[in-house]
Amino acid sequence: MKVFQEALYGDHGQTLSIDEVVFAGHTGHQEALIFTNPVFGKVLALDGVVQLTELDNHVYHEMVAHVPAMAHGMPRDVLIIGGGDGGTLKEMLKHPVDSVVLVELDAEVIALSRKFFPDVSGGAFGDRRVTVTIGDGAAYVENTGRQFDLIVIDSTDPVGPGEVLFSDRFYRSCRSALRPGGIVSLQSGTPFYHAARLERQLEALERCFGSARPFLAPVPTYAHGLLALIVAAQADVFCPPLDLLRARFGTLDTTYYAPEVHHAAFAAAPLCFTRSSAPR
Ligand code: SAM
Numbered sequence: 001m002k003v004f005q006e007a008l009y010g011d012h013g014q015t016l017s018i019d020e021v022v023f024a025g026h027t028g029h030q031e032a033l034i035f036t037n038p039v040f041g042k043v044l045a046l047d048g049v050v051q052l053t054e055l056d057n058h059v060y061h062e063m064v065a066h067v068p069a070m071a072h073g074m075p076r077d078v079l080i081i082g083g084g085d086g087g088t089l090k091e092m093l094k095h096p097v098d099s100v101v102l103v104e105l106d107a108e109v110i111a112l113s114r115k116f117f118p119d120v121s122g123g124a125f126g127d128r129r130v131t132v133t134i135g136d137g138a139a140y141v142e143n144t145g146r147q148f149d150l151i152v153i154d155s156t157d158p159v160g161p162g163e164v165l166f167s168d169r170f171y172r173s174c175r176s177a178l179r180p181g182g183i184v185s186l187q188s189g190t191p192f193y194h195a196a197r198l199e200r201q202l203e204a205l206e207r208c209f210g211s212a213r214p215f216l217a218p219v220p221t222y223a224h225g226l227l228a229l230i231v232a233a234q235a236d237v238f239c240p241p242l243d244l245l246r247a248r249f250g251t252l253d254t255t256y257y258a259p260e261v262h263h264a265a266f267a268a269a270p271l272c273f274t275r276s277s278a279p280r
Helices: 057-072 087-092 107-116 137-143 160-166 168-176 195-209 242-249 259-267 269-273
Strands: 003-005 015-017 020-026 031-037 041-046 049-053 077-082 099-104 130-134 148-154 178-187 211-218 226-233
Touching (some): 041 107, 049 057, 057 242, 057 259, 077 087, 087 099, 087 148, 137 160, 137 168, 168 178, 168 195, 195 211, 211 259, 211 269, 226 269, 242 259, 259 269
Parallel strands (some): 077 148, 148 178
Antiparallel strands (some): 003 015, 020 031, 178 226, 211 226
């Protein structure tokens, strides 16, 4: 049996059987592998790390997009850093936004995703509100004169090209590129394994923005099955009352996200700190 062994953690990991290799090659930035697995369906891995699978990518994309969008209430201009698969883009476009800029380092990730995971972006790249820029997200945010209501950092983990997107300097640039009332949203790894990293990131974001809170999403694709995400802003506006969220939700077309899930995701976040003394 052919297997894929994820190369993300030193002392534990996940192994997926490979039914069929759909694509394998270097993009110029990263080693890309797309294969099929009986449980997860089609799987995209970059540099040996699973990015998304057909099984549950909607959970991640809905939560990283709708939690900040619904907390904000009226986002007009949105910036997505990374996110070349187009899943976050698709979810963001469900809101009545005026514009979404997506800054992805690797054009090949967009091309591969559109070819092999067409449902993930679902035509989002063709939306007239979207501008795609190929380049480093940190450099873009530092140099853009534009201001945004939401910035979603849909990046790889803090190794390789994604590392810069976890720095204080990048967070400060994001703060400068946010309008008053703006919100940043990002993924922060698997909470039990990355407890100390999550706490450091929360502290850094709180120092930079004023307020930051973690929330959780079940994503079996990532080892441990539980993903921590963080939202940061000037004030703790992240969890509006349920009535308000329900009014904002209206007819939003989602599979996982719902106002009740929004509240539950924050309520469950103390789970993240059960092993906060772990030396990682
Ligand atoms: N949901 C996924 C996860 O959490 O594993 C992330 C998916 S998305 C494919 C991540 C994207 O971030 C990749 O396509 C990668 O090329 C992009 N990326 C990494 N570093 C970047 C940077 N510095 N600027 C812009 N995009 C970057």
